[in-house]
Amino acid sequence: MSLMLDALILLLVLYSLFKLRRAHLLLYDMRDQSRQDNVQMFRQLEALQGLYAELDLGASLPATRDWAASPDFLLALTRHARAKQPSLVVECSSGASTLVLARCMQLNGAGKVLSLEHDPHYAAQTRAQLRQHGLQDWAQVLDAPLKPLMLTGESWPWYDSSALPPDASIDMLVIDGPPQATREMARYPAGPMLFERLAPCAYVFVDDANRIDELEILRRWKQAYPALHQSTLACEKGCAVLINGG
Numbered sequence: 094m095s096l097m098l099d100a101l102i103l104l105l106v107l108y109s110l111f112k113l114r115r116a117h118l119l120l121y122d123m124r125d126q127s128r129q130d131n132v133q134m135f136r137q138l139e140a141l142q143g144l145y146a147e148l149d150l151g152a153s154l155p156a157t158r159d160w161a162a163s164p165d166f167l168l169a170l171t172r173h174a175r176a177k178q179p180s181l182v183v184e185c186s187s188g189a190s191t192l193v194l195a196r197c198m199q200l201n202g203a204g205k206v207l208s209l210e211h212d213p214h215y216a217a218q219t220r221a222q223l224r225q226h227g228l229q230d231w232a233q234v235l236d237a238p239l240k241p242l243m244l245t246g247e248s249w250p251w252y253d254s255s256a257l258p259p260d261a262s263i264d265m266l267v268i269d270g271p272p273q274a275t276r277e278m279a280r281y282p283a284g285p286m287l288f289e290r291l292a293p294c295a296y297v298f299v300d301d302a303n304r305i306d307e308l309e310i311l312r313r314w315k316q317a318y319p320a321l322h323q324s325t326l327a328c329e330k331g332c333a334v335l336i337n338g339g
């Protein structure tokens with residue numbers, strides 16, 4: 094009887110020790126995660142501060158969390174647009190990126206941003222923000238509803254291609270839409286639909302490049318467009334940079 098009791102107590106002690114160890118490990122994980130979150134948050138704050146300094150903005154940018162492009166991605170766009178002074182910037186999806194790029198064109202004193210936007214509500218919102226920043230002459234938000242496009246034997250919801258001027262020669266292309274929810278690998282058609290319009294030495298910036306979908310899209314583009322040299326920038330959501338003839 095006493096032997097059974099001893100065994101039971103031993104089992105209980107072992108179980109408690111096991112639970113205690115699990116809790117201990119969990120606590121370490123949470124501490125590491127919280128440290129990483131703080132580092133990431135600090136990096137984004139530094140990038141945001143850099144954006145305000147480098148763009149000398151007179152009004153606040155819209156939110157740069159969740160659905161919006163992150164400050165580090167926006168700063169990468171800014172540095173490229175200021176250094177290379179592209180004449181024509183095309184972007185898939187509008188928002189904070191449109192304001193940032195339009196401000197770059199204004200500071201450069203030349204260039205134009207054409208932003209494809211499928212959602213009329215957000216198109217109107219971005220236009221209002223451009224006016225609020227006095228940037229309406231440097232960027233145009235184009236109403237481009239998503240329409241079914243047949244590619245590789247499949248249907249893809251893609252921006253109405255008639256929205257862009259047919260002769261557009263793109264110096265800088267920013268791919269941050271359509272939203273992921275529209276379909277698997279939603280941004281794949283950017284390659285077949287827009288890469289042939291890239292100017293020699295054009296740059297393509299792909300946001301969210303850490304996602305599984307974007308990694309697969311980049312893999313397919315690498316095969317289909319060997320003239321586009323791919324590299325990456327360390328941004329929180331991932332940023333791929335493709336250089337035409339690079």
Ligand SMILES: C[S@@+](CC[C@H](N)C(=O)[O-])C[C@H]1O[C@@H](n2cnc3c(N)ncnc32)[C@H](O)[C@@H]1O
Pocket residue numbers: 160161162185186187188189190191210211212215269270271272
């Ligand atoms: C990834 S977001 C676009 C981000 C944009 N390039 C930027 O820098 O802010 C893709 C789409 O989200 C939509 N969108 C814009 N603002 C939004 C909001 N506040 N909430 C949800 N979706 C939004 C727009 O239709 C946009 O085309």
